[in-house]
Amino acid sequence: MKLGSFYTKTYKSMPYDIQFQSSHLLYRSGLVKLSDDGSMCYSPMGALYAKKLEHSIRERLRGFMEFGLAGGEKECLAMYHQELKSYKQLPLKLFHATTFENDDYKLKEGLFNPRLFTNFVFTAFAGEQAAAEIGKELADALQGLFGEVGLELQLLDSDGMTSLVWKSELPLKQFLKCNSCGFGGDARHIKSGAHKAKESEELLGSELVHTPSVGSIAQLEEFFGASATGFIKTLIFEAGEKTVAVLLRGDRNISIGLLAKHLGIDPMEIKMASEDKVMEATGASVGFAGPIGLRADMLLCDEEVIHLKNAVCGANRTDYHIKNVTFGRDFKPDAVGAFKEARPGDLCLYDDGTLEALNGIEIASIEIKELGSAYLDENSKEKRLWSVSARVCMERLISAIAEENMDESGGMVWPVACAPFEYYVIAGNVKKPEELQLAEAAYNRILERGRSAVLDDRSERIGSKFIDCELLGVRGVVVAGKLASQGMVEVRDRKSGSTCEASIEELADNLY
Secondary structure (H helix, E strand, O other), X not given: OEHHHOOOOOOOOOOOOOOOHHHHHXXXXXXXXXXXXXXXXXXXXXXXXXXXXXXXXXXXXXXXOOOEEOOOHHHHHHHHHHHOOEHHHOOEEEEEEEEEEOOOOOHHHXXXXXXXXXXXXXXXXXXXXHHXXXXXXXXXXXXXXXXXXXXXXXXXXXXXXXEEEEEOOOOOEEEEEEOOOOEEEEOOOOOOOOOOOOOOOOOOOOEEEEOOOOOOHHHHHHHHOOOHHHEEEEEEEEEOOEEEEEEEEOOOOEOHHHHHHHHOOOHHHEEEOOHHHHHHXXXXXXXXXXXXXXXXXXXXXXXXXXXXXXXXXXXXOOOEEEEEEOEOOOEOOOEEEOOEOOOOOOEOOOOOOEEEEEEEEEEEEEEEEEEEEEEEOOOOOEEEEXXXXXXXXXXXXXXXXXXXXXXXXXXXOOOHHHOOOOEEEEEOOOOOHHHHHHHHHHHHHHHHOOOOEEEEOOOOOHHHHHHHXXXXXXXXXXXXXXOHHHOEEEEXXXXXXXXXXXXXXXXXXXXX
């Protein structure tokens, strides 16, 4: 490709307040275009880089590329899995490219959190054992891909979900990881172990306490002179057509993801109950809800609450609370489960480890889950159908690659897996025939050797061409400049730092 006849434009600075250098570099190199509303698109040059990376992803997951889906992902997958009735149809592997709006985008996080996401989704339907094997196959393929592009990602496993997380020093999203095993995941969605109260604590009789205008946890702590860990918080939600109450320890936050999973509904269907709904369920103002005498369609209790003794809770009566309340004796929920949002310092579910904070962003994920349908195996016995899905987010992947491959000059060297050009050939001064002709000869010689190259034959200063070469991240540089009158070019390897001079005849032997 020759830049003289191809649209490309680089910039000296980034006009937006974005905290990640990768977004600055991608903008300055002209690979992406950004706007202040969080929208992003690839430039013609950027599209070449994205296409090369997409090719590498497809090559690594070639076994899933036989059938491509078009249309809505959920609808297409639903139609397929409902038709799978025999082991002879399994495993079925599908590929889906999808884009979706990101309602939680933040401009300062750049392409790690843009307005529009592009995902490559690789899905398989299979039996339980085969699904586990396919999940491992997908994990190995993704780890191989990320190794090629210079990324070391953290693998976090939780409840059939594996998250591949890029660790960041700057704030993005908080993940949790056990300090002694591979358990972990998004802090908002994973389960953690329950802290237990002292077994020796003596049970006291419950007592109604007048607490005028004391409705928040902070106010209760001051009023009772006790820690929030000894209170029971009653949260009331509207979940679809039902009113659902959840009991948490006073210092805990609700995990909407875990609640939705327990109820079998989409998290978007859950919202905090209105004041009217709270009054209907409790007979009291907001801030005084409790489990005793509550009128809700469903009462759920976090497993940590069952270990509390002599706790304080709302009395379902305005300006009143009840102290010395204990699970089992004073109230019985419809179900006990994990509904609290996990946090650093919590216990691991699977061993004696402690969950530690990990700041970063999920680049890819693998989910294995049982579906609500069945198939007949080779013995005509009914077996449950499982799905395995791997997702790769292109915008986050490109950003992480840029972050990890920047150099001290302010540019970068793109890994082979996402570099459309191996060599950047510079014609120092296109007004000098010997320099332009030598550059074209070097460019053609590189192509003849089966290598990829771009020829910078623009009427720009040679200094600007060097800067653009660094911004575009091309590893190899061939310069037809001051030595052109002697038929010699300079050959540089930006990754190793090596430099040499060579004639056109010797050029092939000096390529990295």
